[in-house]
Amino acid sequence: MVSNDSLSQRRVSVDLWGFLGRVSRLLVLIVMGAAVTALSPQFLTAGNLLNILRQASLIFVLAAGQTVVILAGGIDLSMDSVASLSGVIVANMLEADAPVPIAMAVGLAIGVGLGLFNGVIVTRVRLPPFVTTFGTWLLFKGITMWYNKYRVIHGFPESFRFFGKGRVGAVPVIILVAGAVLIIFYVLLRYTTFGRKVYATGANPEASRVSGLHINRILIATYAISGLMAAVAIQLYIGRLGSSLSDQGQFFAMDAIWASLLGGVSFVGGIGAIDQVVIGAIMIILLRNALNLLGVPPLWHGFFTGFVVIVAVLGERFLAARGERG
Amino acid sequence: MHLGRQKGITMEKNDTGKLALWLSRVPPIFWVLVVLIIGLSVVAREFATVSNVFNLIVQSATLTIMGLGMMVVIASGGIDLSLGSIMTLSGTVVAFTIQTWNLNWLLATVLGIAACALWGMITGTVIAKGRIFPFIVTLGMLYISRSVVLGILDGGTIPIYNESFELIANGFTFGLPNPVYVTLAALLLVTLLMRRTVFGRYVYAIGSSDIGARWLGINVDLYKILIYALSAMLAGLAGIVLASRMITANWIAGEGAEFDAIAAVVIGGTSLAGGSGTIMGTVFGALIITVLRNGLVLLGLGNEAITAVTGIAVMIGVILAQWMLRGGSHGK
Numbered sequence: 079m080v081s082n083d084s085l086s087q088r089r090v091s092v093d094l095w096g097f098l099g100r101v102s103r104l105l106v107l108i109v110m111g112a113a114v115t116a117l118s119p120q121f122l123t124a125g126n127l128l129n130i131l132r133q134a135s136l137i138f139v140l141a142a143g144q145t146v147v148i149l150a151g152g153i154d155l156s157m158d159s160v161a162s163l164s165g166v167i168v169a170n171m172l173e174a175d176a177p178v179p180i181a182m183a184v185g186l187a188i189g190v191g192l193g194l195f196n197g198v199i200v201t202r203v204r205l206p207p208f209v210t211t212f213g214t215w216l217l218f219k220g221i222t223m224w225y226n227k228y229r230v231i232h233g234f235p236e237s238f239r240f241f242g243k244g245r246v247g248a249v250p251v252i253i254l255v256a257g258a259v260l261i262i263f264y265v266l267l268r269y270t271t272f273g274r275k276v277y278a279t280g281a282n283p284e285a286s287r288v289s290g291l292h293i294n295r296i297l298i299a300t301y302a303i304s305g306l307m308a309a310v311a312i313q314l315y316i317g318r319l320g321s322s323l324s325d326q327g328q329f330f331a332m333d334a335i336w337a338s339l340l341g342g343v344s345f346v347g348g349i350g351a352i353d354q355v356v357i358g359a360i361m362i363i364l365l366r367n368a369l370n371l372l373g374v375p376p377l378w379h380g381f382f383t384g385f386v387v388i389v390a391v392l393g394e395r396f397l398a399a400r401g402e403r404g
Numbered sequence: 405m406h407l408g409r410q411k412g413i414t415m416e417k418n419d420t421g422k423l424a425l426w427l428s429r430v431p432p433i434f435w436v437l438v439v440l441i442i443g444l445s446v447v448a449r450e451f452a453t454v455s456n457v458f459n460l461i462v463q464s465a466t467l468t469i470m471g472l473g474m475m476v477v478i479a480s481g482g483i484d485l486s487l488g489s490i491m492t493l494s495g496t497v498v499a500f501t502i503q504t505w506n507l508n509w510l511l512a513t514v515l516g517i518a519a520c521a522l523w524g525m526i527t528g529t530v531i532a533k534g535r536i537f538p539f540i541v542t543l544g545m546l547y548i549s550r551s552v553v554l555g556i557l558d559g560g561t562i563p564i565y566n567e568s569f570e571l572i573a574n575g576f577t578f579g580l581p582n583p584v585y586v587t588l589a590a591l592l593l594v595t596l597l598m599r600r601t602v603f604g605r606y607v608y609a610i611g612s613s614d615i616g617a618r619w620l621g622i623n624v625d626l627y628k629i630l631i632y633a634l635s636a637m638l639a640g641l642a643g644i645v646l647a648s649r650m651i652t653a654n655w656i657a658g659e660g661a662e663f664d665a666i667a668a669v670v671i672g673g674t675s676l677a678g679g680s681g682t683i684m685g686t687v688f689g690a691l692i693i694t695v696l697r698n699g700l701v702l703l704g705l706g707n708e709a710i711t712a713v714t715g716i717a718v719m720i721g722v723i724l725a726q727w728m729l730r731g732g733s734h735g736k
Contacts, residue, residue: 199719203719203723204726205719205722205723205726206676206677206722208483208676209670209676209718209719209722210719212663212666212667212715212718213715213716213718213719214715214719215715216711216712216714216715216718217711217712217715217716218715219708219711219712219715220708220709220710220711220712220713220714220715221708221712222708223706223707223708223711224706224708224709224712332543335543339540345537345539345540377551377554377555377558377559378551378554378555379551380547380548380550380551380554381547381548381551381552381555382551383544383547384543384544384545384546384547384548384551385544385548387540387543387544388530388534388536388540388541388544388545391534391536391540392530392534392536395534395535395536
């Protein structure tokens, strides 16, 4: 009788921790939102919320690509350079009066191509992902500087800039793009065999290989996806800014990694969900917003960003450990 | 049979046997460095001049010192992305304490390095006790320490007006630039720690298998804290040399230096998987990067080519190292 009681009690506590683990991210986001609202009454207006979503959209597009790579057990540090190289090529084509759809398609193709290059080196030459993408990060950066020099290109056609700065009604197009990316990645990762294979490869590459998965093809595909998303993001970015230069998108890989981390994607591989990454991306923007509202000088923003990420990951570990122990 | 073969070698060709043994112990990367130096001496006229060689030595000092610390971290299965900003931290502490408190330069230097070691201990504690990936923690620490440096410098630079401090990087002793001695001191420290103390054994043990090391009764958490303290301390030392060379504390000085250090370690044949790592390989790796950059500049190539070539060199370095490793295991 007594043991039965304690058992049911235990189950309740297990569920509590498990539940907290599952919704903790959303709770933290709500607390952050409440804190910023308390700081500034202007925060909770439709215009500002849309603005935050708009800023988070760019990070989410990048983080979606990065998440797929991390889920499969890799990492892509080269996103910055893939983005800047594909971006300057698009800008140069547009400057030479190429049709907008063709320039955009070429830019995306270059992103995929550079991603494939990463993937082939990781799988065929068997270099660790960190070394590969670090090496190609430098390589692509060098090629970008050689190709574009110090030229600044502006005056893009409005049809190109539509995706980065246009609006449909009151909603910025970039939010719609991010929404589409979310739906596509959600379906891809949850309801397709490819998605299951990505999780399986990240969780245990050797077991996946023995089970008959072509893990090399899967890994190459993840890097291609990451390259594609970098190319998408840079087109949105230069579309919004209206100008392009060689060292654009320098923060892309880091922001994507931050968002994935805050979204609970584990570096071990095979653990994480794309809908949580959305929350991670919004958290980054909320944090920056809060620091600005608090009047923290930009010099100290990095301090709080780093601090919050470490505390967030620590908190997550704590909840996970509690859940397992129960 | 094995004994007999060994005997035969020692009896018949004693000298060649020893030479072959010695040659087999030289990291393969050394020959790459030799070929590179010979090639550049032929192609670029200014390369093999005394002034350029001294220049090279001073340039490679910071990278070598930092690379040694990074090597220890990587051998323990970790990585430290915050080293570049920690490097800037020591110079900043020196500049700040000399300028505002008028501190003695030696005391300021010691304080700068100690601050870095403390910083590394914090990093190590979070990694060891929080059981979080070093990549994540040190990335966070990179942002935090960069912010602290920016805050101290108030977004600008602080000049260092102190002749004794300037001599650390710009002076000569017994005809050689002072950074040579600083580098040798760091090399000696790391060699002693890794080869002559249990610390070195434990670093490799932890790198091979964290759980295995725990089962062996090694206080893994304590050693991880020490490892990150050591690497941060060496980065601090490198920062002192850099600040002395530039005679200013500049927040951008160490930017991206951690990636150069990782490149040096990786080109030197150390696997990012942990459990291995050679000291001399790292030194040669750092020299290769410095020589390569110097040579490309002398050849009149631009920044873009240097960046691209470094990227390719990193990848080729790892391919070479893996190839050597595979060849070695097949041979046996």
